[in-house]
Amino acid sequence: MRTYLDCLPCFLSQALRAARNATRDEAMIKRVLDEVGRMLADIPLESTPPESGRRIYQKVAEITGNRDPFREAKEESTREALVLYPFLKERVEASQDRLATAVRVAIAGNVIDFGPNRAFDLREEIDAAIEKEAAIWDYPSFREAVGEADEILYLGDNAGECVFDRVLIEELNRPVIYAVREVPVINDATREDAVAAGVDKAARIISSGTDAPGTILGTCSSEFKEIYQQAGCIISKGQGNYEALSNETRPIFFLLKTKCRVIADDIGVCEGDIVLKKI
Amino acid sequence: MRTYLDCLPCFLSQALRAARNATRDEAMIKRVLDEVGRMLADIPLESTPPESGRRIYQKVAEITGNRDPFREAKEESTREALVLYPFLKERVEASQDRLATAVRVAIAGNVIDFGPNRAFDLREEIDAAIEKEAAIWDYPSFREAVGEADEILYLGDNAGECVFDRVLIEELNRPVIYAVREVPVINDATREDAVAAGVDKAARIISSGTDAPGTILGTCSSEFKEIYQQAGCIISKGQGNYEALSNETRPIFFLLKTKCRVIADDIGVCEGDIVLKKI
Numbered sequence: 001m002r003t004y005l006d007c008l009p010c011f012l013s014q015a016l017r018a019a020r021n022a023t024r025d026e027a028m029i030k031r032v033l034d035e036v037g038r039m040l041a042d043i044p045l046e047s048t049p050p051e052s053g054r055r056i057y058q059k060v061a062e063i064t065g066n067r068d069p070f071r072e073a074k075e076e077s078t079r080e081a082l083v084l085y086p087f088l089k090e091r092v093e094a095s096q097d098r099l100a101t102a103v104r105v106a107i108a109g110n111v112i113d114f115g116p117n118r119a120f121d122l123r124e125e126i127d128a129a130i131e132k133e134a135a136i137w138d139y140p141s142f143r144e145a146v147g148e149a150d151e152i153l154y155l156g157d158n159a160g161e162c163v164f165d166r167v168l169i170e171e172l173n174r175p176v177i178y179a180v181r182e183v184p185v186i187n188d189a190t191r192e193d194a195v196a197a198g199v200d201k202a203a204r205i206i207s208s209g210t211d212a213p214g215t216i217l218g219t220c221s222s223e224f225k226e227i228y229q230q231a232g233c234i235i236s237k238g239q240g241n242y243e244a245l246s247n248e249t250r251p252i253f254f255l256l257k258t259k260c261r262v263i264a265d266d267i268g269v270c271e272g273d274i275v276l277k278k279i
Numbered sequence: 280m281r282t283y284l285d286c287l288p289c290f291l292s293q294a295l296r297a298a299r300n301a302t303r304d305e306a307m308i309k310r311v312l313d314e315v316g317r318m319l320a321d322i323p324l325e326s327t328p329p330e331s332g333r334r335i336y337q338k339v340a341e342i343t344g345n346r347d348p349f350r351e352a353k354e355e356s357t358r359e360a361l362v363l364y365p366f367l368k369e370r371v372e373a374s375q376d377r378l379a380t381a382v383r384v385a386i387a388g389n390v391i392d393f394g395p396n397r398a399f400d401l402r403e404e405i406d407a408a409i410e411k412e413a414a415i416w417d418y419p420s421f422r423e424a425v426g427e428a429d430e431i432l433y434l435g436d437n438a439g440e441c442v443f444d445r446v447l448i449e450e451l452n453r454p455v456i457y458a459v460r461e462v463p464v465i466n467d468a469t470r471e472d473a474v475a476a477g478v479d480k481a482a483r484i485i486s487s488g489t490d491a492p493g494t495i496l497g498t499c500s501s502e503f504k505e506i507y508q509q510a511g512c513i514i515s516k517g518q519g520n521y522e523a524l525s526n527e528t529r530p531i532f533f534l535l536k537t538k539c540r541v542i543a544d545d546i547g548v549c550e551g552d553i554v555l556k557k558i
Contacts, residue, residue, distance in 0.1 A: 034319050037318070
């Protein structure tokens with residue numbers, strides 16, 4: 001996906017949020033915004049948003065000295081998601097089409113916003129997400145692709161959400177390679193987060209090699225790119241991976257909830273919609 | 280009011296909105312955002328937001344060549360507000376305390392968002408705004424100050440809203456000087472807009488001399504500043520005037536609805552609250 005004009009003020013808002021998580025020093029946060037403001041002129045509208053996100057979060061780390069401002073938030077969301085794991089499994093067990101429900105569970109993990117003591121409320125939100133009609137639902141192709149694949153590449157998104165991905169992986173009945181970011185960026189899952197979520201019990205975890213908040217191939221390791229090129233079926237979770245890969249030609253299924261109007265417009269759905277979309 | 284960190288991404292969003300109103304040329308709009316991004320580093324957090332707003336809207340005009348991107352929107356909102364004028368007068372006529380209701384009508388004018396064919400819905404919104412309990416309601420002091428004033432200085436805000444201001448002015452029973460911006464900036468009222476709203480029938484209209492989206496005294500004419508210094512009672516409408524004057528010491532009554540969390544926090548109320556606040 002290209003960068004839209006609306007992405008530019010959003011980059012600044014994201015930098016502010018990350019910088020606030022990284023430090024309480026207002027002058028330092030102002031410096032981050034000044035620098036990110038200067039960077040806007042170097043962002044071509046033809047680039048994908050995570051390419052800029054990468055440089056912006058690097059700048060936040062460089063100025064604040066904090067390379068992982070969302071670490072605590074990530075650990076907390078994994079703890080909360082693990083509490084929900086038996087509940088998610090029950091939902092799949094009780095359903096008529098286990099795979100379809102597991103896809104919906106995985107998307108639900110992309111929907112929810114973790115926070116202190118929200119585990120109880122979250123059950124209602126998850127049920128709502130499971131029952132919400134999808135705006136795009138390429139499920140027949142998805143089931144077929146999964147059934148035919150020798151190996152599935154699953155591109156992870158946020159920490160916490162990994163627990164929900166694990167529920168889907170456990171229904172795929174195929175060898176799965178689960179790709180995470182190489183280093184912390186926003187609340188995206190790294191190997192540590194995926195292991196804490198128990199994904200290692202169901203899949204082989206690899207790093208994509210990227211430090212961007214999305215699987216930008218140009219920033220990925222050659223090991224990852226080889227797996228990507230050979231995978232018979234690729235499952236891509238979340239907005240960042242969509243932004244990075246929407247113009248690719250591999251057999252990718254995008255699973256996400258559109259949490260931003262620009263991405264929703266790019267896909268051709270409404271903000272808040274649930275999507276299982278084959279490339 | 281000082282500039283808060285949250286104002287910085289908002290400046291960029293405002294520039295985008297104004298530039299989109301000024302032109303459809305995406306490359307030109309990108310140039311506006313690039314330039315405004317560069318300007319952020321020169322914005323001290325000690326300055327008031329309209330000081331930066333002024334420079335940002337100047338930049339939009341300079342790059343797009345359009346000095347009045349909201350002209351049509353302003354004319355339309357005045358037309359719609361004039362349709363509502365008899366309805367507003369009825370509300371005042373039917374009330375127990377005409378002055379208090381007129382204050383609420385004036386604030387309602389600050390609340391509403393004009394749009395095509397919304398005149399009918401607006402009646403409901405206006406009634407809701409009239410009935411909504413104010414978070415700060417310094418009305419006894421206001422009534423006293425109005426009663427004692429030889430002359431009242433009324434600082435206008437947006438076009439369209441002028442019609443609502445006129446309803447309040449007509450209940451003040453004092454000579455009123457109505458100050459508008461010297462030149463177009465966003466959808467703020469200029470002399471032309473105030474006259475179109477019929478404010479000239481109830482008050483003497485003057486320009487404050489400013490080209491900022493708020494009455495920043497340093498940018499005002501000496502004629503205006505003299506009136507400002509001598510006024511026994513000053514009524515200040517809207518957020519921009521609050522941001523510019525909240526640290527002043529003249530007897531100012533701020534009438535506004537808080538449409539932004541940062542300003543609400545600065546005042547100590549919630550976003551969406553209605554305020555009649557004596558300085």
